[in-house]
Amino acid sequence: MNINSWLKTNTFHHSNFKDIGAIVAEKQKQKTTVSLCIPTLNEEATIGKEIIILKSELMNQYPLLDEIAVIDSGSEDKTMQIAASFGAQVFLSKEILPELGEKKGKGENLWKAIYQLNGDIIVYIDADIKNIHPRFVYGLVAPLIFNPEIKYVKAFYDRPLAFSQGIRPSGGGRVTEILIRPLFSLFFPELTAIIQPLSGEYAVRRKVLECIPFPIGYGVETSHLIDVFNLYGLQAFAQTDLDKRVHRNQDTRSLGKMAFRILQTFIPRLARVGKIDRLPEMTNILRQFQAHDNYFEEVLFEIDEEERPPMLEIPEYKKKRSNR
Amino acid sequence: MFDNLNEIVKALPRFHNELLELNEILLANLIMIGEIPAPTFEEEHRIDFLKNRFTESGLLSTSSDETGNALGVLYGEKGERNIIVVAHADTVFPATADHTLSIQMDRVTGPAVGDNSLGCAVLATLPKILDVLNIPIYSNIIFMGSSRSLGRGNLEGLRFFLSNFKDPIVAGLCIEGVELGRLSYTSLGMLRGEITCRMPESYDWTRFGAVGAIVILNEVINKILEIPLPRRPRTTVVLGSIHGGASFNTIATSASLRFEVRSEAEGMVKNIALEIEDIVATVASNTGAEIKLERIAERRPGGIPFNHFLARAARSILNGLNIKPRISPSTSELSAFIDRKIPALTVGITNGEHLNEPNETIKIEPISIGITQLLGLLLVIDRGLYIEHQ
Numbered sequence: 001m002n003i004n005s006w007l008k009t010n011t012f013h014h015s016n017f018k019d020i021g022a023i024v025a026e027k028q029k030q031k032t033t034v035s036l037c038i039p040t041l042n043e044e045a046t047i048g049k050e051i052i053i054l055k056s057e058l059m060n061q062y063p064l065l066d067e068i069a070v071i072d073s074g075s076e077d078k079t080m081q082i083a084a085s086f087g088a089q090v091f092l093s094k095e096i097l098p099e100l101g102e103k104k105g106k107g108e109n110l111w112k113a114i115y116q117l118n119g120d121i122i123v124y125i126d127a128d129i130k131n132i133h134p135r136f137v138y139g140l141v142a143p144l145i146f147n148p149e150i151k152y153v154k155a156f157y158d159r160p161l162a163f164s165q166g167i168r169p170s171g172g173g174r175v176t177e178i179l180i181r182p183l184f185s186l187f188f189p190e191l192t193a194i195i196q197p198l199s200g201e202y203a204v205r206r207k208v209l210e211c212i213p214f215p216i217g218y219g220v221e222t223s224h225l226i227d228v229f230n231l232y233g234l235q236a237f238a239q240t241d242l243d244k245r246v247h248r249n250q251d252t253r254s255l256g257k258m259a260f261r262i263l264q265t266f267i268p269r270l271a272r273v274g275k276i277d278r279l280p281e282m283t284n285i286l287r288q289f290q291a292h293d294n295y296f297e298e299v300l301f302e303i304d305e306e307e308r309p310p311m312l313e314i315p316e317y318k319k320k321r322s323n324r
Numbered sequence: 325m326f327d328n329l330n331e332i333v334k335a336l337p338r339f340h341n342e343l344l345e346l347n348e349i350l351l352a353n354l355i356m357i358g359e360i361p362a363p364t365f366e367e368e369h370r371i372d373f374l375k376n377r378f379t380e381s382g383l384l385s386t387s388s389d390e391t392g393n394a395l396g397v398l399y400g401e402k403g404e405r406n407i408i409v410v411a412h413a414d415t416v417f418p419a420t421a422d423h424t425l426s427i428q429m430d431r432v433t434g435p436a437v438g439d440n441s442l443g444c445a446v447l448a449t450l451p452k453i454l455d456v457l458n459i460p461i462y463s464n465i466i467f468m469g470s471s472r473s474l475g476r477g478n479l480e481g482l483r484f485f486l487s488n489f490k491d492p493i494v495a496g497l498c499i500e501g502v503e504l505g506r507l508s509y510t511s512l513g514m515l516r517g518e519i520t521c522r523m524p525e526s527y528d529w530t531r532f533g534a535v536g537a538i539v540i541l542n543e544v545i546n547k548i549l550e551i552p553l554p555r556r557p558r559t560t561v562v563l564g565s566i567h568g569g570a571s572f573n574t575i576a577t578s579a580s581l582r583f584e585v586r587s588e589a590e591g592m593v594k595n596i597a598l599e600i601e602d603i604v605a606t607v608a609s610n611t612g613a614e615i616k617l618e619r620i621a622e623r624r625p626g627g628i629p630f631n632h633f634l635a636r637a638a639r640s641i642l643n644g645l646n647i648k649p650r651i652s653p654s655t656s657e658l659s660a661f662i663d664r665k666i667p668a669l670t671v672g673i674t675n676g677e678h679l680n681e682p683n684e685t686i687k688i689e690p691i692s693i694g695i696t697q698l699l700g701l702l703l704v705i706d707r708g709l710y711i712e713h714q
Contacts, residue, residue, distance in 0.1 A: 044428075045426055046426070048427040048428065048429070049355055049425065049426065049427045052348050052351045052352050052355065052427065053352050053355055053356065055348060055352075056348045056349045056351070056352030056353075057352055060348070060349060061349070061380075078428075078429070081429070082428065082429055085429050086348065087348065130424045130426075131359060131424060132355075133356070246424060
C-alpha cells in the first residue's frame with residue numbers, strides 16, 4: 001500500500017470526530033462494547049484527573065465507554081485509592097491470572113487487560129497525561145467504530161503553535177527519530193507511515209489483541225506494529241492527531257533503556273520474518289515526515305553511507321610511510 | 325412547591341444528598357474549563373466551552389454578544405421574570421502560564437481554579453443539576469459567563485448586557501469559586517488606578533540628586549500614605565502592585581504603581597482621587613518626571629440593606645447549612661447590578677487557599693454545600709419571595 005495514499009485515508013484529526021453523540025449512536029447500532037485500560041505505577045498526580053474527565057464525559061455524558069479499569073503494577077503511592085475513589089475499577093496486575101506468575105512492566109498490564117476487561121474494543125491510555133481530554137479516547141475509538149477494516153488506531157501529537165512556512169517537520173520523540181524510524185526505514189518501510197510509533201495511546205479490536213504476543217516492557221508498542229502489520233498489512237492501521245500531550249519527559253539514560261528493550265523485541269522479530277539470515281538489500285532511503293497545514297506526507301532522504309578502505313590498503317599511503 | 329423560605333430551607337439536605345451524585349460531572353467541567361487560559365480580553369476559548377455546555381444542557385438562545393459573554397437561557401414555566409446567574413470567565417493569569425490542574429482525593433490545585441474556574445464550572449453544570457434534581461423553575465434564568473470582568477475589563481461584559489438586554493432583570497446571582505460562606509449584597513465605592521512614572525528623554529541625569537523613576541514613584545507613594553483616611557465611612561487605599569526598572573545597577577527610567585481606593589461613601593472615593601491627582605501633579609513638577617494617573621475602573625457604593633428579605637434569606641440558607649455567613653461588600657459583578665438598582669448577591673462555593681497564585685487550591689468536599697446554597701437562593705429569587713416581602 002502506498003504510504004502517501006494511506007496517510008491521506010487513514011490519518012485523522014480528533015476534530016473529525018467531535019460529534020461524540022454520533023460515535024455513540026453508531027457504536028450502539030453495532031452493539032459494540034468499549035473498555036478503557038489505564039496501566040499505572042505510582043501515578044497519583046494525574047490518575048484522578050484522567051478518571052474524572054473520562055468517566056464523566058465518556059460514560060455519564062456520552063456512553064462511549066462501557067468500563068474504565070486501572071491495572072496497577074504495585075504502586076506505593078495513592079494511585080489505587082485515588083482511582084477507586086473517583087469510580088474506576090482497580091485491579092492489581094499480579095492478581096489477574098495469578099497462576100501465570102507476576103511480571104513487572106507496562107506490557108504485562110496491557111496483556112492482562114485483555115483477560116480482565118470485556119470490551120470488543122480496548123483503548124489504552126497512559127496515566128501520566130497532564131492535559132487529559134475526552135479526545136484522547138474518542139479520537140482513537142471513532143475510526144474503529146466507523147471503519148470495519150481498521151483494526152488498530154494509534155495516537156500521534158502534532159502541535160505547531162506557530163510556523164511561518166506552509167511546510168513543517170513532523171514526527172516522534174527522540175527514540176522514534178533516532179532508533180525506530182531508521183530501523184523501520186531499513187526493514188519495514190511501510191511502518192514508517194506511523195508518525196509516532198511509540199505513543200502509549202491506542203485503541204485496538206479484541207480480535208487482534210488476543211492474537212499477538214505482548215513484550216512486558218517498552219518493546220510492546222513496536223512489537224504490536226510489526227505483528228499486526230505482518231498479520232493484516234498497513235490497511236489495518238489508522239492514526240489520529242490528538243494535538244498536544246503534556247507529560248513527564250524522560251532523561252537520556254532512561255531513553256537508552258527504552259531503546260535497548262525495543263531492540264530486544266525488534267531483533268527476534270527480524271529473525272521470525274527471515275530478515276536476519278536473509279538480510280534484504282540494504283536501502284539507502286530514510287523516511288521522515290513533514291506536514292502541509294493539515295495533511296502529512298513522507299519525505300525520503302537518500303543517504304549513502306559510503307566506506308573508505310583501511311589506509312594501509314592505499315598505495316600512496318604505503319609509499320609515503322615507507323620513506324620514514 | 326418551594327413557595328416559602330421554610331420549605332426551601334427544609335429541602336436543602338435533600339438537594340445536598342442528590343448533588344453528591346453529580347460531583348464528578350462538576351469536577352470534569354472544572355478541569356476542562358480551568359485548563360483553558362482566559363486572561364481578561366482573551367476569554368473566547370473558555371466562552372466557547374461554556375456555550376457548548378449550555379447547548380448540551382438544553383439551554384436555549386445560546387450565544388455570545390458583542391463583548392464576548394457566553395449566554396444561555398432556561399425558560400421558566402411561567403416566564404414572568406428574568407434572573408441572571410453569572411460567573412466571570414476571565415482570570416488574572418496570562419495565557420502563557422501553565423494551566424494544568426492537578427486533582428487529589430480532597431482538593432484541586434492550579435492557576436485560577438478558585439477564581440473563577442470553579443464559578444464557571446458551577447455555572448456550566450447548574451442546568452444539569454436543576455434537571456437531575458427535578459427542581460421546577462418558574463422564571464427565565466439567563467446563564468452568563470461574563471467576559472472582560474477583571475482589572476482593565478471593568479465589568480464590561482456584564483455592563484454591556486445589562487445596558488442592552490431589552491427586558492427587565494429582577495435579580496442577579498453572582499458565583500465566585502471561593503470562599504464558602506462569603507455573602508455580598510452591597511458594593512463599595514471604588515477607584516482603581518495606575519500611576520506611571522517615566523523619565524523624559526531630555527532628563528538631565530547629571531543634575532545633582534538625579535535618582536530615577538523608582539525613587540520618584542516612592543515619593544508619590546509616601547504622599548499617598550499621608551492622606552488622612554476617616555474611620556467612618558470606612559475607607560482604605562490598597563497599593564496592589566509595583567513594577568519598575570530593569571536591572572541591579574541601572575537607574576530606572578520607568579516605574580508604575582497599581583492601587584485601589586475603597587470607601588463606603590462615594591464622595592470619599594472622589595475626594596481621595598482628587599488628592600492623588602494633586603500629589604501626582606506636585607511630584608511631577610518638583611522632579612521633572614512625566615507622571616500620569618490613569619483611572620482603570622470605578623464603582624459606586626450601594627446595594628440592598630441588611631434587613632432586605634433577600635439578604636435575610638441568604639443568611640438563613642447559610643445558617644441552615646451550618647455555614648457561618650461572612651458578610652462583606654464586593655467590588656465584583658455585584659456592582660454592575662447595583663449601578664442599575666437590581667438586587668443581587670455574590671456567594672462563594674468552597675474553601676480555598678493561595679488565591680491568584682499558581683498553586684491556587686480548592687477543597688472538593690464543601691463544593692456540594694456551596695451549590696446547595698446556590699440552589700436555595702435561586703429558588704428564593706425564582707419564586708419572587710423577596711418581592712412579596714418588599
